[in-house]
Amino acid sequence: MTAFPKDSVGLVVPQKVAFDTPIELQCGRTLPGFELLYESYGELNADASNAILICHALSGDHHAAGYHSADQSKPGWWETAIGPGKPFDTDRFFVVCPNNLGGCQGSTGPGSVDPESSRIYGPDFPVVTVEDWVETQARLADHLGIQRWAAVAGGSLGGMQAMQWAIQYPDRIRHAVVIAAAPRLSAQNIAFNEVARHAIRSDPGFRDGRYLEAGTAPQQGLALARMLGHITYLSDEAMRNKFGRDLRQDKINFGFDAEFQIESYLRHQGASFVDRFDANTYLLMTKALDYFNPAANHDNDLAKALAGAAASFLLLSFSSDWRFAPERSREIVAALLETDKQVTYAEIESDDGHDAFLMTNPNYLAALGGYLARVAAEAGE
Amino acid sequence: MTAFPKDSVGLVVPQKVAFDTPIELQCGRTLPGFELLYESYGELNADASNAILICHALSGDHHAAGYHSADQSKPGWWETAIGPGKPFDTDRFFVVCPNNLGGCQGSTGPGSVDPESSRIYGPDFPVVTVEDWVETQARLADHLGIQRWAAVAGGSLGGMQAMQWAIQYPDRIRHAVVIAAAPRLSAQNIAFNEVARHAIRSDPGFRDGRYLEAGTAPQQGLALARMLGHITYLSDEAMRNKFGRDLRQDKINFGFDAEFQIESYLRHQGASFVDRFDANTYLLMTKALDYFNPAANHDNDLAKALAGAAASFLLLSFSSDWRFAPERSREIVAALLETDKQVTYAEIESDDGHDAFLMTNPNYLAALGGYLARVAAEAGE
Numbered sequence: 001m002t003a004f005p006k007d008s009v010g011l012v013v014p015q016k017v018a019f020d021t022p023i024e025l026q027c028g029r030t031l032p033g034f035e036l037l038y039e040s041y042g043e044l045n046a047d048a049s050n051a052i053l054i055c056h057a058l059s060g061d062h063h064a065a066g067y068h069s070a071d072q073s074k075p076g077w078w079e080t081a082i083g084p085g086k087p088f089d090t091d092r093f094f095v096v097c098p099n100n101l102g103g104c105q106g107s108t109g110p111g112s113v114d115p116e117s118s119r120i121y122g123p124d125f126p127v128v129t130v131e132d133w134v135e136t137q138a139r140l141a142d143h144l145g146i147q148r149w150a151a152v153a154g155g156s157l158g159g160m161q162a163m164q165w166a167i168q169y170p171d172r173i174r175h176a177v178v179i180a181a182a183p184r185l186s187a188q189n190i191a192f193n194e195v196a197r198h199a200i201r202s203d204p205g206f207r208d209g210r211y212l213e214a215g216t217a218p219q220q221g222l223a224l225a226r227m228l229g230h231i232t233y234l235s236d237e238a239m240r241n242k243f244g245r246d247l248r249q250d251k252i253n254f255g256f257d258a259e260f261q262i263e264s265y266l267r268h269q270g271a272s273f274v275d276r277f278d279a280n281t282y283l284l285m286t287k288a289l290d291y292f293n294p295a296a297n298h299d300n301d302l303a304k305a306l307a308g309a310a311a312s313f314l315l316l317s318f319s320s321d322w323r324f325a326p327e328r329s330r331e332i333v334a335a336l337l338e339t340d341k342q343v344t345y346a347e348i349e350s351d352d353g354h355d356a357f358l359m360t361n362p363n364y365l366a367a368l369g370g371y372l373a374r375v376a377a378e379a380g381e
Numbered sequence: 382m383t384a385f386p387k388d389s390v391g392l393v394v395p396q397k398v399a400f401d402t403p404i405e406l407q408c409g410r411t412l413p414g415f416e417l418l419y420e421s422y423g424e425l426n427a428d429a430s431n432a433i434l435i436c437h438a439l440s441g442d443h444h445a446a447g448y449h450s451a452d453q454s455k456p457g458w459w460e461t462a463i464g465p466g467k468p469f470d471t472d473r474f475f476v477v478c479p480n481n482l483g484g485c486q487g488s489t490g491p492g493s494v495d496p497e498s499s500r501i502y503g504p505d506f507p508v509v510t511v512e513d514w515v516e517t518q519a520r521l522a523d524h525l526g527i528q529r530w531a532a533v534a535g536g537s538l539g540g541m542q543a544m545q546w547a548i549q550y551p552d553r554i555r556h557a558v559v560i561a562a563a564p565r566l567s568a569q570n571i572a573f574n575e576v577a578r579h580a581i582r583s584d585p586g587f588r589d590g591r592y593l594e595a596g597t598a599p600q601q602g603l604a605l606a607r608m609l610g611h612i613t614y615l616s617d618e619a620m621r622n623k624f625g626r627d628l629r630q631d632k633i634n635f636g637f638d639a640e641f642q643i644e645s646y647l648r649h650q651g652a653s654f655v656d657r658f659d660a661n662t663y664l665l666m667t668k669a670l671d672y673f674n675p676a677a678n679h680d681n682d683l684a685k686a687l688a689g690a691a692a693s694f695l696l697l698s699f700s701s702d703w704r705f706a707p708e709r710s711r712e713i714v715a716a717l718l719e720t721d722k723q724v725t726y727a728e729i730e731s732d733d734g735h736d737a738f739l740m741t742n743p744n745y746l747a748a749l750g751g752y753l754a755r756v757a758a759e760a761g762e
Contacts, residue, residue: 126635127635187623190626194641194648199605236568252672260568262571
């Protein structure tokens with residue numbers, strides 16, 4: 001058997017849990033029940049005080065760390081941060097990561113069968129929100145016997161879920177770890193999402209969202225959405241460093257094949273994404289992003305929205321992130337300070353743009369690890 | 382008859398000129414001849430010293446100022462800057478603006494008939510470069526009896542043409558007015574162009590570029606390209622000021638209709654663009670942008686590329702422009718200073734992003750007008 005790296009959680013088997021109690025969603029619709037696929041790493045301690053919930057971002061899933069098989073080439077998406085001796089130290093924490101409701105990697109979503117119609121949900125799957133996800137994750141916590149998370153953590157849309165946990169279940173979260181996030185999307189953020197959605201929905205293969213039943217797929221549209229996403233995940237600097245104006249061949253060919261390295265990178269990212277991701281889920285995730293705005297019901301005052309939170313907060317941002325720039329994290333920090341919360345904030349120097357939260361960056365991992373070591377000590381670990 | 386505004390050039394009739402001498406393009410192919418559609422405003426003086434060439438940007442055309450008819454709702458694209466008493470003062474200058482070769486508004490382009498095959502060029506139209514455009518514009522100057530332009534001016538891709546004029550025909554240009562431009566595209570700039578091209582080329586209506594013959598059109602792809610373009614033309618601030626997170630209706634509808642104002646703005650921009658623009662031309666224009674890199678043949682040293690220029694330069698940039706940020710203009714300024722050229726540079730405070738060069742901004746128009754008044758005085762006007 002292949003040996004996995006020592007600092008990896010190694011072989012992981014996802015688990016599925018079915019919830020049979022109906023769930024009323026923010027959009028007003030009710031699902032009769034739902035399933036969540038999740039992974040866990042490490043051991044829950046006797047008083048269930050060492051559990052950490054990891055929330056995934058737009059294109060993420062439950063496979064945050066380790067390997068599903070010996071021949072899997074890449075580990076889970078947050079392998080840099082989760083494992084023995086890593087910031088989310090699986091020798092000390094019980095780390096849980098579900099695939100979100102509406103996802104496409106095993107949890108109930110638009111690719112599932114609607115028990116009422118016996119058809120694939122497709123476009124009929126309800127629009128889910130960050131609030132809805134927190135609700136489903138609370139049920140997962142109940143199922144696992146976790147009254148209170150030691151921490152809820154995530155980057156980007158995952159960080160928004162951590163923030164929403166602190167608002168929605170103040171007594172069930174001790175620490176919120178909010179990385180590369182924003183208190184709400186800007187018009188420009190929404191604009192990018194809208195172009196991505198338009199690309200998917202205008203693809204003839206989309207068939208009004210019923211592509212699975214039709215045996216088609218909006219492959220070009222989804223690939224375009226992903227290509228566009230990658231532009232916003234990478235900083236201008238990162239692109240310059242990685243690709244510059246380098247050509248794939250020695251000289252310009254005056255045609256439309258990919259000739260700059262950045263072009264073939266984007267085409268590859270787009271093409272490989274369609275094999276692993278569902279277009280309806282992509283649409284739902286972008287809508288959840290657009291709608292997230294905890295201040296909306298509090299006179300657009302984020303401090304008021306956060307006033308009831310009891311958690312301590314760690315906020316991290318990255319200098320070259322232009323999707324959710326450091327200023328956006330500082331808005332959250334300012335609101336937390338205004339309402340006298342415990343906040344630790346670090347702006348990490350990085351050229352990696354928004355993607356930096358997934359990267360190996362010593363300062364970043366040290367800031368995250370230092371904070372989580374305190375969390376572990378509090379949990380008696 | 383409707384009166385046009387007093388500071389407008391008023392009614393304009395475009396003119397067409399045919400060049401019958403073959404032109405060898407940078408890609409190595411030769412066109413047997415070509416036509417340019419152009420407009421002119423003002424009068425050429427006796428010694429032909431007061432002529433200004435205006436170069437258009439990606440989606441621009443020859444209709445830079447005035448009106449084609451009394452019931453035209455919007456004037457030409459640079460009406461803010463061209464007209465009696467305006468910076469390009471048509472009481473003093475003879476202002477010329479052609480539609481570029483490869484365009485879709487009347488000059489020879491992919492929608493024209495290839496005289497050799499008697500078919501519409503479509504995808505067979507050669508990839509044209511900024512250098513090629515300068516060559517065609519020099520022929521237009523010959524035709525008009527203009528040995529030396531008092532100035533060549535443009536914004537964005539138009540500014541690149543002005544810069545290329547100073548390099549390619551140093552003795553035929555007295556002033557280069559380079560606005561909101563860059564010495565070459567960054568990897569991020571190319572990435573946006575690539576996504577736009579991918580949207581067009583993957584649209585089933587594109588038919589490998591033969592959509593005119595097929596009677597189809599890559600409408601969704603072209604609309605997507607335009608939507609994406611608009612994100613890069615507007616600054617984050619401009620979008621926030623114009624649209625914020627405003628909803629079209631009072632509340633969120635949990636669906637995929639346009640519900641934020643920014644969404645309906647982008648959809649409108651995309652949909653209206655396909656009525657007036659050709660997809661193959663869009664592809665060609667983005668390629669001309671990607672390829673522009675005068676330093677490439679000079680050890681990647683822009684100062685060396687500019688060393689032979691004899692023109693004086695006006696460079697203008699806009700604080701919130703993130704497509705071609707002020708830093709990009711400063712690269713050009715630094716290279717010009719390094720090789721001892723006359724340079725005037727102003728960075729204009731503006732929230733309007735890249736689009737600012739088309740807007741009414743008193744500081745911008747004053748900087749432009751002040752410089753051009755000197756140019757006029759030199760021309761004896």
